[in-house]
Every structure is written in C-alpha cells, then in structure tokens.
Amino acid sequence: MKIVLQNLTKIFPSRNKKSHEEVVAVNNFNFEIPDGKLIGLLGPSGCGKSTTLYMISGLQKPSSGKIFFGDDDVTELSTENRGIGLVFQNYALYPHLTVKQNILFPLQNLKGKDKLDKDTMLNRAYEAAKLVQIEQLLDRKPSELSGGQQQRVAIARALVKMPRVLLLDEPLSNLDARLRLQTREEIRRIQKETGITTVFVTHDQEEAMSISDMIVVMKTGIVQQIGKPQDVYDDPANLFVAKFLGTPPINVFSGRVKGGTLYIGGDAVMDIQTVADQEVTVGIRPEGFVLDDNGPLKCKPTNVEVMGRDVSIVSTHDASLNPLVRSIVNADSKIDIGSEYVRYAVKPHKIFIFSKETEERIYFEVK
Amino acid sequence: MVESKQQWKAWLYLAPAIVLLLIFTVWPIINTVAMAFMEDYSGLAKIGGDASFHFGFGNFVKVAQNAEFKQALTNTIFLCLITVPVSTVLALLIAVALHAIKPLQKALQTIFFLPYVTNSIAIGMVFAAMFNVIGSVGTRRPLISSYGIVNDIIRFFGGNWVNWINSGSDYWANMFVLIVYIVWNALPFKILILLGGLTSINKQYYEAAKVDSTPRWRVLTRITVPLLSPMLAYVVITGFIAGFKEYTSIVGIFGESMGPVHEAHRLNTMVGLIYDSLASNNQGRASAAALILFGIILVVTLINLWVSKKRVHY
Amino acid sequence: MSQSTMQVMHARDMQKTSGRQKILKFLGQFGIYLFLILMAAIVLFPFYWMVISSLKSLAEYRLSPPTFWPMQVLITNYADAFTTASLGVLFKNTMIVGVISTLLSLVITVFTAFAFARLEFKGKELLFAALLATMMIPGELFTITNFATVTNLGWRNTYTVLIVPFLVSVFYIYLLRQNFLQIPNELYLAAKVDGTSDLKYLWKVMVPLSLPTLISITILKMMGAWNSYIWPRLVANDEAHRLITNGLRNAFTDTTGDVNYPVQMAAVALVSAPLFLVFVFLRKYIMSGVSRSGIKG
Numbered sequence: 001m002k003i004v005l006q007n008l009t010k011i012f013p014s015r016n017k018k019s020h021e022e023v024v025a026v027n028n029f030n031f032e033i034p035d036g037k038l039i040g041l042l043g044p045s046g047c048g049k050s051t052t053l054y055m056i057s058g059l060q061k062p063s064s065g066k067i068f069f070g071d072d073d074v075t076e077l078s079t080e081n082r083g084i085g086l087v088f089q090n091y092a093l094y095p096h097l098t099v100k101q102n103i104l105f106p107l108q109n110l111k112g113k114d115k116l117d118k119d120t121m122l123n124r125a126y127e128a129a130k131l132v133q134i135e136q137l138l139d140r141k142p143s144e145l146s147g148g149q150q151q152r153v154a155i156a157r158a159l160v161k162m163p164r165v166l167l168l169d170e171p172l173s174n175l176d177a178r179l180r181l182q183t184r185e186e187i188r189r190i191q192k193e194t195g196i197t198t199v200f201v202t203h204d205q206e207e208a209m210s211i212s213d214m215i216v217v218m219k220t221g222i223v224q225q226i227g228k229p230q231d232v233y234d235d236p237a238n239l240f241v242a243k244f245l246g247t248p249p250i251n252v253f254s255g256r257v258k259g260g261t262l263y264i265g266g267d268a269v270m271d272i273q274t275v276a277d278q279e280v281t282v283g284i285r286p287e288g289f290v291l292d293d294n295g296p297l298k299c300k301p302t303n304v305e306v307m308g309r310d311v312s313i314v315s316t317h318d319a320s321l322n323p324l325v326r327s328i329v330n331a332d333s334k335i336d337i338g339s340e341y342v343r344y345a346v347k348p349h350k351i352f353i354f355s356k357e358t359e360e361r362i363y364f365e366v367k
Numbered sequence: 368m369v370e371s372k373q374q375w376k377a378w379l380y381l382a383p384a385i386v387l388l389l390i391f392t393v394w395p396i397i398n399t400v401a402m403a404f405m406e407d408y409s410g411l412a413k414i415g416g417d418a419s420f421h422f423g424f425g426n427f428v429k430v431a432q433n434a435e436f437k438q439a440l441t442n443t444i445f446l447c448l449i450t451v452p453v454s455t456v457l458a459l460l461i462a463v464a465l466h467a468i469k470p471l472q473k474a475l476q477t478i479f480f481l482p483y484v485t486n487s488i489a490i491g492m493v494f495a496a497m498f499n500v501i502g503s504v505g506t507r508r509p510l511i512s513s514y515g516i517v518n519d520i521i522r523f524f525g526g527n528w529v530n531w532i533n534s535g536s537d538y539w540a541n542m543f544v545l546i547v548y549i550v551w552n553a554l555p556f557k558i559l560i561l562l563g564g565l566t567s568i569n570k571q572y573y574e575a576a577k578v579d580s581t582p583r584w585r586v587l588t589r590i591t592v593p594l595l596s597p598m599l600a601y602v603v604i605t606g607f608i609a610g611f612k613e614y615t616s617i618v619g620i621f622g623e624s625m626g627p628v629h630e631a632h633r634l635n636t637m638v639g640l641i642y643d644s645l646a647s648n649n650q651g652r653a654s655a656a657a658l659i660l661f662g663i664i665l666v667v668t669l670i671n672l673w674v675s676k677k678r679v680h681y
Numbered sequence: 682m683s684q685s686t687m688q689v690m691h692a693r694d695m696q697k698t699s700g701r702q703k704i705l706k707f708l709g710q711f712g713i714y715l716f717l718i719l720m721a722a723i724v725l726f727p728f729y730w731m732v733i734s735s736l737k738s739l740a741e742y743r744l745s746p747p748t749f750w751p752m753q754v755l756i757t758n759y760a761d762a763f764t765t766a767s768l769g770v771l772f773k774n775t776m777i778v779g780v781i782s783t784l785l786s787l788v789i790t791v792f793t794a795f796a797f798a799r800l801e802f803k804g805k806e807l808l809f810a811a812l813l814a815t816m817m818i819p820g821e822l823f824t825i826t827n828f829a830t831v832t833n834l835g836w837r838n839t840y841t842v843l844i845v846p847f848l849v850s851v852f853y854i855y856l857l858r859q860n861f862l863q864i865p866n867e868l869y870l871a872a873k874v875d876g877t878s879d880l881k882y883l884w885k886v887m888v889p890l891s892l893p894t895l896i897s898i899t900i901l902k903m904m905g906a907w908n909s910y911i912w913p914r915l916v917a918n919d920e921a922h923r924l925i926t927n928g929l930r931n932a933f934t935d936t937t938g939d940v941n942y943p944v945q946m947a948a949v950a951l952v953s954a955p956l957f958l959v960f961v962f963l964r965k966y967i968m969s970g971v972s973r974s975g976i977k978g
Binding site (some may be wrong): 374377378380381383384387388390391392393394395396398399402436453457459460464465467468471475477478479480481482483484485486487488489490492493494496497501511512513514516519523529544551554556559560563608612614618619622623640641642645646650653654657658660661664665 | 708709711714717718720721723724725727728730733734742743745746747788789790792793795796800801802803805809812815817818819820821822823824825826827828829830845846847848849851854864879887904907908910911915925926929930933934940942945946949952953956957959960964967968971972
C-alpha cells in the first residue's frame with residue numbers, strides 16, 4: 001500500500017490565549033511513500049515528525065492537504081477505519097490484560113463481516129506473537145516483561161489485524177543501547193517479512209539511517225530532504241541536513257570562494273571554478289580528510305583517539321565553527337602528535353559548501 | 368489529543384450529573400440564600416405553605432435573638448475548642464507510637480481505625496449505656512440498681528459516682544460525655560492521616576537526629592511535628608469543620624430531645640437548630656441559620672489557614 | 682597504665698554504656714507498647730461492652746459490681762431486638778436504597794469522570810472548578826431547599842427521595858477523575874486505532890484499571906446509606922421506607938433511665954455487624970478511600 005501525502009499542513013492554534021500566534025507544525029508536506037518500504041521520519045524534537053505520523057494515523061486531522069492510502073482518499077476517514085497499526089513510544093499496553101489479551105484486543109473490536117470466530121482470533125494472535133518471537137510470554141502481564149519484550153508485544157498488537165500501514169512512534173527510544181541495536185534489526189526483519197508499508201519516527205539519525213529504505217529529514221515543520229539514507233548522507237541539500245546526519249558529526253568551517261579557489265581561513269583548500277566569489281560555510285565529513293604532508297589544510301593537533309580499525313585525530317583550526325576538528329583516518333597512517341601542524345588533503349566528494357546566507361548547498365565541479 | 372468534532376458526546380456523558388446537580392445543588396444554593404432574606408416565607412407551596420413574604424434581615428435577627436441559638440452556638444464552639452485539640456494531640460501521640468513499633472503494628476492500626484466504620488447513632492447508644500445510671504436518680508433518696516460501668520470503674524478506684532446523663536445531671540457532666548464520645552469517634556481518621564504523613568517523611572532526618580543523639584521528645588517536637596505540619600493543619604481544619612456540624616453524636620447519646628430528660632434541647636447544636644427550624648416549617652429561619660453556620664465555618668477555616676500559613680512547613 | 686589496658690578499659694566502658702542504652706531502649710519500647718495497648722483497650726471497650734451486654738439477662742446487667750463475662754449467654758436478646766425494632770423491614774429498606782443508589786451513583790460517576798478526564802469540550806476546566814467549589818458548602822444548606830423540592834415533587838415517603846438527591850457526589854467524581862488521569866493517554870489512542878468505541882474503552886480498560894477506587898467508592902456509598910440519619914428522618918420516616926439508623930433510634934427512644942439495655946445492645950450489635958464484616962474484609966479499600974477524603978460515608 002503506497003501512501004501519498006499531498007500538501008499536508010497542520011497548524012495548531014496558539015496555547016497562549018493572549019497572543020494569537022499559530023504554530024505551524026507541518027508545512028506543505030508532499031511525499032509519495034512507495035509500497036512495502038520502511039520510511040524513517042527524522043528530525044530534532046518539535047520538527048513535526050510526530051504530528052505527521054499522527055495525521056497519517058488519523059488521530060490528528062490535517063489543517064489542509066490530503067492523505068491517500070493507495071488510491072483511497074483517507075483524509076476524512078477516522079482512525080479506526082483506516083486499517084493502520086500504531087506502536088506508541090511507551091508501548092501503551094493495557095496493564096491489566098495479559099500479553100495474549102492485549103494482542104487479541106484489536107481483533108475483538110472487529111464488527112460485521114470482519115468479525116472473527118474465537119479460533120481464528122487465537123490463531124492470528126499466536127501468529128503475530130510468533131512473528132515477534134514472544135510466543136512463550138503469552139500469559140504474562142506487561143509489568144512482568146522487559147522493555148524489549150513489551151516493545152515486541154506492542155508490535156504484535158499492531159500487526160495482528162494485518163494493517164495496511166504500520167506506524168511506529170520513536171520505537172526504540174525507551175530501550176537501552178544494546179537492546180536498541182537488536183530491536184532495530186528485528187523491526188527491519190519483521191517489516192521485510194510482512195512487507196507492510198511502515199513509517200517510523202525518530203530523532204536518532206543513526207537509527208533512521210541503519211534500517212530505513214528512505215528517510216525524510218524535517219526541521220520546524222518543513223521537509224528538508226527525502227531520499228535513501230546513503231544518498232542523503234552523501235549529498236545533503238543544505239547545512240542542516242549535513243549537520244544532522246553522521247557520527248561523528250560533520251566538521252564545519254567558515255570559508256570563502258575567491259577567484260575560483262575555496263579558502264578555509266588562510267588555507268586554499270581546493271579549486272572550484274564554477275562558483276562565484278562569496279562567503280560560504282564549508283562542511284567536511286570526518287572521513288573526508290587524508291593525511292598529506294603537503295596538504296593544504298593545516299590544523300593544530302590536540303589528541304589522537306585509536307578506535308580499532310580507525311584513528312580519530314582531534315585538532316583545532318581558526319576557521320572552524322566547532323571547537324574541535326575531528327578526522328577519521330586509516331590506522332596505518334603515521335601520526336606525529338608532537339608536531340605543530342597536521343596537514344590534510346580533502347576528498348572532493350566529502351566536502352560540501354553552503355551559502356552563508358541561505359545555508360543551501362552550492363554545487364561545484366572539481367577540476 | 369484526539370480531535371473530536373463531537374462535543375455533544377462529552378455533554379451526553381455529563382448530562383445525568385449536570386441535571387441532578389442543577390436540581391439538587393445549584394438551585395438550593397440560589398434558593399437557600401434567597402429564602403434567608405424572605406421573611407415569613409415557606410417553601411412548601413404544594414402542601415399549602417403561605418406564599419406571601421417580604422425581603423429583609425428579619426430571619427437573621429430572629430435567629431440571633433433566639434435564646435436557643437446562643438445556647439447552640441456556645442455548645443458548638445465549646446465542643447470544637449475542646450475536642451479538636453484533644454483528639455489531634457492524642458491522634459498524634461498514637462500515630463507516632465504506632466510508627467515506632469514493628470510487631471503488632473498492623474493489628475493495632477486496625478483496632479484504632481475501627482471506630483470509623485461505625486454508625487454514630489448506634490455507638491452513641493452504647494456510650495449512653497456505659498454512662499447511664501439505672502434506678503431513680505435525682506430524687507432525695509436515690510434508689511440505684513446499677514451505676515453503669517463508668518461509675519463502677521470510678522467507684523472501684525475509690526471515687527464518687529457521677530450523674531452523667533440522667534435526669535438532673537449537670538451540664539458539664541453532659542459535655543464531658545459528649546467530648547469523650549466525639550474524641551473517640553474523631554481519632555481514627557486523624558490517626559490514619561497522620562500515620563500516612565509519618566510514613567512519607569524521609570528516614571534520613573531521623574538518622575541524622577540519631578547521629579546527633581537527639582532525645583526522643585526533642586525528635587518529636589523538633590522534627591516530626593514540623594515535618595508533619597501540613598497533615599496536622601489538614602486534620603485540624605477538617606476537625607473544626609466536622610465539629611461545627613456536630614449533631615448525630617448528641618442524638619446518639621441523648622436522643623432527639625438533645626438533652627437530659629429534665630432539660631431537653633440544652634445540648635442543641637447549630638445543625639440541630641437548622642433542622643428544628645425546618646421541622647417547624649420555618650424555611651427562612653433555617654436558611655438564615657445555615658448561612659450563619661456557613662459563614663462561621665468559612666471564617667474559622669480562613670483563620671486556620673492563616674495560622675497554618677505562618678506555622679506550616681511545606 | 683599501658684596502652685593495651687587502656688583499650689580494654691575503654692571497651693568495657695563501651696559495653697557498659699551500650700548495655701545501659703539497651704535497657705533504656707527496651708524501656709522506651711515497653712512504654713510505647715503500654716501506651717498503645719492501653720489506648721487500644723479504651724477504643725475497643727465500647728464494642729466489648731456492647732457485645733457482652735447484649736448477651737446478658739436484664740437482671741445480670743443490673744448487677745453491681747458488673748460482670749465482665751455473661752454468666753449465662755442469652756441469645757434470645759437478639760431475637761427480641763429483631764422483632765422490637767422490626768429490623769427485618771429496616772434491613773430490607775436500607776439494602777434497597779443502598780444497592781440502587783450505589784449502582785446508579787457508580788454509573789453517573791464513571792461517565793462524568795470519563796468526560797472530565799478524557800474528552801475535550803468547551804468550558805471543561807471552568808465546569809470542573811465550579812463542581813469542586815460546591816464541596817466547600819455545608820450540606821445543611823442544600824438540605825433546606827431539597828426538602829422543599831422533594832415535598833413539592835410529591836416524593837416524600839418514597840424510595841426515590843432517599844436515592845435520587847444524592848446520586849451525584851462531586852468528591853467521588855474528583856477521586857475517579859484523578860485515577861483516570863493517571864492512565865496514560867496513549868492507551869486511549871491505541872484503543873482508538875484499534876477501533877474501540879469510547880464506551881467499550883471505558884468498560885474494558887478504564888474501569889478495570891480503576892477498580893480499587895471504584896470499590897472504595899462502592900463501600901463508602903453503601904456505608905453512607907447504612908449510616909444516613911438526618912435526611913431520611915426528614916423526608917421518609919414512615920414505616921414502609923424507614924432506614925436502619927432511624928429505625929434503631931425510633932425503636933429505642935429512651936437512652937437514660939430504666940432501659941432494657943441487653944435488647945437495645947443486641948439491636949445495636951445487629952446494626953453494627955454488617956459494618957464490621959465489610960471492615961474486616963475490605964479494610965484496605967476503606968482506608969485508602971478515607972485517607973483521600975475525610976468524608977464519612
């Protein structure tokens with residue numbers, strides 16, 4: 001089932017009664033989510049990603065715009081008629097019901113021709129439990145389960161009615177680091193097995209990057225970029241996206257283009273002839289640095305962190321907009337921390353320049 | 368969170384409560400206040416009450432001039448001023464003691480809560496039985512077959528028996544019996560609240576006091592009571608409110624005559640007065656008395672709050 | 682003196698003081714128990730006196746000095762009490778009024794609390810604040826007008842008059858709303874997603890999760906019917922509708938003088954017995970309800 005969001009906009013009236021300022025939570029969102037894909041809505045808190053999810057679910061109504069499931073316009077359809085499964089951040093399991101009763105709950109609501117007999121319901125519940133591997137926990141109460149197990153029950157409850165669309169709200173945020181890794185693989189597996197179009201919301205870029213087929217990066221209600229995770233990472237549309245994706249984060253410098261040459265501070269880093277002279281912001285991915293004794297970029301090293309395969313060099317540069325410049329280089333490289341400067345060459349496809357005013361990407365060609 | 372366009376649905380859920388509240392709560396507030404200012408008015412239109420009336424403070428004047436009102440006010444205030452402090456201090460001591468023990472704590476706690484789940488008329492009758500003297504009391508040569516268990520105990524310790532509640536009994540003797548019963552009845556709620564407060568006090572304060580080898584009494588007055596002051600304020604305020612509405616305890620012991628046989632109505636209270644006015648079909652006077660009672664309770668509560676604001680440590 | 686002997690002395694001193702402290706501590710604990718047991722005895726005494734008096738013969742009751750255990754246990758007092766006060770009718774009336782008013786009251790309370798806790802409507806906060814404000818007004822103020830209202834409605838001496846005027850309790854609504862609010866809103870949204878109607882959600886999720894509060898309300902409401910005295914005496918004091926407390930007071934008007942106490946105490950014990958049973962089995966709910974209220978019945 002593909003999902004189409006058309007000019008989707010949500011405006012909340014101001015909470016403060018005196019000022020009539022409205023809050024635009026989602027602004028003119030257009031996107032066609034392909035059938036059977038796993039989509040991550042990504043952004044800092046308050047960016048409108050959860051509101052978007054709730055509008056898809058029908059729990060909130062858009063101020064304007066339309067939502068289609070396949071070819072059906074579901075904008076005016078109430079939640080229960082949309083055939084969605086929703087997993088809440090805190091799971092929202094009914095605490096007084098056992099795991100089995102929780103999973104059965106949505107099926108017991110079916111009416112009319114959709115009504116199921118008892119055996120079918122039990123079978124379906126068991127299937128769903130098996131899919132998320134909790135079939136041995138069916139008679140427990142939610143309070144007797146670990147966070148990860150509760151999460152699985154919540155997913156089973158969302159899946160048991162065979163939804164057209166599965167929605168996950170911050171599915172991993174309540175889990176500890178190790179479980180998070182495990183569970184995100186699990187979500188990926190379940191989504192692949194069921195083939196249900198799935199949308200999930202997260203503020204954790206690593207989480208979104210690792211399992212999504214496509215990610216949508218949002219900021220203050222406006223979609224910044226949509227694409228495959230690697231594409232967005234390699235080709236960010238603006239400074240915000242470049243900064244939001246990647247660990248360790250991108251290094252940002254203030255620079256300028258003059259006479260076809262890109263300068264960072266006093267260092268002439270690269271020839272880029274297609275760009276007009278202007279002040280720019282320069283982003284360099286940590287892995288974009290190459291140690292080179294004759295490299296153009298001169299930084300003062302402060303520290304070297306060895307992380308197994310890689311080595312991270314921490315240094316400073318006068319033009320850096322962050323306190324430190326962090327590069328990741330091959331562990332085989334010889335690093336002399338005692339020297340005054342560490343000199344880098346820069347990989348051209350790992351360096352991005354952005355307009356200082358609009359923060360939009362300025363594309364260039366390397367000669 | 369869920370945006371429902373169906374506001375009427377909420378009102379549907381509220382409808383039964385709102386209808387009943389309008390009839391039995393909102394209308395009475397308006398009507399009672401109005402009736403208090405309507406002289407010579409009876410609200411009982413259907414059964415031939417007189418509908419003619421004129422506005423004025425006459426009801427209040429009549430209530431205030433009534434000798435029984437002064438008696439009732441004195442009784443009520445006296446009972447409040449004695450029973451509230453006595454029951455609060457006793458409840459505090461019992462709660463602190465209960466908090467300090469481990470074995471038997473639950474059992475004793477249950478016993479102390481027992482008076483709460485009683486019928487105050489029924490147990491009032493038991494208290495009457497305990498204080499009653501069977502025989503001819505108040506005559507020149509009393510012929511007595513039983514002095515009652517309380518007098519028996521007093522006599523066992525060598526004291527003289529007292530005519531507590533019988534014909535010819537003393538006002539102060541009556542009051543003493545009432546105070547004992549009201550305190551007995553008021554203890555469980557206060558103990559429950561104070562014990563709840565005690566268990567919520569951080570143990571570290573006590574450990575700190577122990578390190579400084581603070582004596583027990585000082586711990587009680589310098590640590591427990593200040594930290595418990597919100598709960599104490601609460602039980603004192605609710606105690607005063609309940610005290611001003613005292614009525615059924617007296618009915619339990621003395622019956623509806625509200626006094627010993629030779630002097631009925633001697634022990635009447637504010638609430639008793641309101642119902643007397645109502646029973647004699649004098650709605651205006653009842654309303655005026657109720658408003659006066661409301662005013663007194665409001666003032667006393669405000670004074671309590673004002674005092675506790677200065678003394679209570681939150 | 683060598684250092685080692687000093688240490689020994691010191692240790693002995695320590696032992697001495699800790700021994701003294703132990704004795705002091707023991708005396709302290711002993712005093713506390715003594716105080717508590719004495720107070721408990723005073724609290725329990727009226728109950729004890731009620732029970733043993735109810736089992737004595739009239740002659741034995743009048744003995745001076747009194748007996749503290751009946752020489753001859755007389756159960757017939759209870760039969761006498763039952764007929765004298767026609768307790769059967771009183772029990773029946775009280776049960777009818779208690780059960781019906783409790784059930785209706787629960788339904789109204791659940792609906793109202795649900796609307797205040799989960800539904801959105803204009804003026805919600807204001808209405809709720811207004812409801813809470815009515816709790817400050819003493820009940821006598823309502824009684825005066827309600828007396829006139831029910832009289833004009835022709836409800837005097839009916840079951841209706843004992844049930845309807847007190848169906849809505851702002852305090853119970855408040856109690857239950859607080860409980861409902863503690864249930865995470867996500868449960869409601871999850872139920873919406875699954876197509877659960879409001880009513881079904883209320884019945885299947887909210888009510889089971891608030892069961893302890895609902896039990897507390899039920900018990901307090903039943904106790905209220907059992908102990909109510911003023912209103913029933915005012916509006917339904919006829920034979921057919923009289924409630925237990927009034928019936929008891931009416932059957933034994935004399936409290937002083939030459940009263941047949943054993944029978945009276947038997948009646949009192951019979952009236953108190955259901956309360957004790959409820960207390961024994963459901964103490965937890967009563968105490969939690971009361972500790973949040975301070976309202977008797």
